[in-house]
Amino acid sequence: MGKHSRTIKTLREIALEYGVGEQPDLAAMARALGSVIHKDTPVAGDGLSKLHHAKRGFQRWLLGERNKPAISVLIMSWPPNYYTPVHDHGGLWGVEVALYGALEVESYERESASNALRFLRRDWLGPGDATWFDAGDTHAHRCRNLSRHDTALTLHVYGGQLAQYSAYEPAAQQPGEQANQWLAQTQHAAIAGRLRG
Ligand SMILES: [Fe+2]
Incomplete structure (x- = not known):
């Protein structure tokens, strides 16, 4: 197993370790994940290099999951300049x-009664930078791959x-x-496959 596979495995382990309890400490999880990514951007190894060079559009890959406490860990690949609609996360934290490249994230606060969205802020995430949100139905965001040439x-x-x-x-x-x-529209989050980490 190469160095980069170990990094991916470490990221999954950190997610599972911190993702416990009613309200996991998401800031601590983000810091722990970020410090690993800062040391070693995990792209060149098997699995991820395939995603990085894929010209297949936006994809979600499952890296790990657990039922109790419930958690899922995914890696997503973003074609150049790809952006999501404003979306929520089904009430999950x-x-x-x-991991690689940079994203722009626009965060919104949602009033669940009226379906009004209030723009909160715009952030830019480089490798190791994170955005996080608690469980509930008030958070929404839109994300964009800032590169016009490279997959993120x-x-x-x-x-x-x-x-x-x-x-x-x-x-x-x-x-x-x-x-x-x-207007809210229900979306189904399709998984392209499972990654061996
Ligand atoms: Fe999202």
Whole structure:
């Protein structure tokens, strides 16, 4: 097993170790994952180099999962300039970390009663940088691969299996209607396959 496979295995172990309890310490998980990635960007090894060079569009790969406490660990590959819609995470807590390349993340706060979204901030994540959110239905974000030429890779840890989530689109405003209304659409998170870490 090469050095990079060990790194991927270590990242999965950290996610499983920190992802326990009602409210896992996501900041601590993000720091621990980030410090490993800063030491060794895990791209060149088997598995990930395949994803890095893939020209197959946006993909989710399962790196690990556990039922109790529920957790899933995924690696996603982002084609150049690819961006997601504004989306939630099905009520799960989550940590999303850049492994290779850089992402822009726009965070929103969602009012669950009215489907209004309030823009909070914009962050840029380089390798080892993370964004995280607690369980609940108030967080949403949109992410974009900042590179126009290169595939980005990210690591995602969620407090369960993210089979379904919602994507949000601004609703066309009719006269007399409230501004800032968003239409939610259910999405199914397809898994491209399992990674051996
Ligand atoms: Fe996300």
